[in-house]
Amino acid sequence: MAPTKIRKLAKPERRAQLIETAKEILRECGADALTLGHLAERAGVSKPIAYEHFGTREGLLIALSQEIEDRHTSKLQLALAGAPKELDAVADIISSVYIKCAVDSGEEWQAISGALRGNADMIATQQQQADDYVGMIQAALGPFAKIPAEDLRLRCTGIAGAAEAIGRELIRGRTSEAAASTNLAALIVDSVNA
Structure with missing residues (x-):
């Protein structure tokens, strides 16, 4: 029996496969345990392919962080696109999408x-992600705010911090998803x- 030929993936498909494997x-x-060598072995590719996509272990971890953030952003944008023009509904969407993520x-x-x-x-990446998230929720909440834009931005920064802290409480099992x-x-x- 002839050996099975492995299909070569296009670069974006390979990167997606490596991210999922990671x-x-x-x-x-x-x-x-997450090293580029381990990733390459587990994904069935050579080490140079893993290095080509991420450069370093830190590059891989930052790519994973960005993938998580991109997924969250997409879900929030989609949910907000169909949101009723009411503060409670927008707040519920922002909250439920964050907690689900x-x-x-x-x-x-x-x-x-x-x-x-x-x-x-990573610090720079996280700061950019935080700024982008704050900007997104500020834009969503802006129509309901009766305060200056700078005050709203600071409050949205606080909301982002509160969301992260509440998310940690949930992950630690100290509250329910609904609460x-x-x-x-x-x-x-x-x-x-x-």
Whole structure:
């Protein structure tokens, strides 16, 4: 019997495959086990292919972080596109999407952040992600705010921090998904109405 020929993937497909494989390793073995060598072996590719896509282990972890953030952003944009023009509804959407994303990838995100604590590139990436998220929720909440834009931006920064803290509480098993979502939505409404 002739050996099966492995289909060569286009670069974007290969990157997506490597990201998915990296997430599996992260979930099953933790961040310490996630190396480019391990990733290449698990994905059935040569080490140079993994290095070509990510450069370093840190590059891989940052790519994973960005993939999680991109997924969250897409879900939030889609949900907000059909949102009723009411503060409570928008707050519920922002809250429920954030909490659902925390459930879906919170442990992965915590592992990635922990593995890259103090890494300058990760700090810059996280700051950009935070700024983008704050801008998105500021735009969504702006029509309901009766405060100056700079005050709203600061409050949205606080909302983002509260969302992260509530998400951590949920991941640690210290609250339910429903309670996390309800209380985050209440914080959002109170921040805009205050």
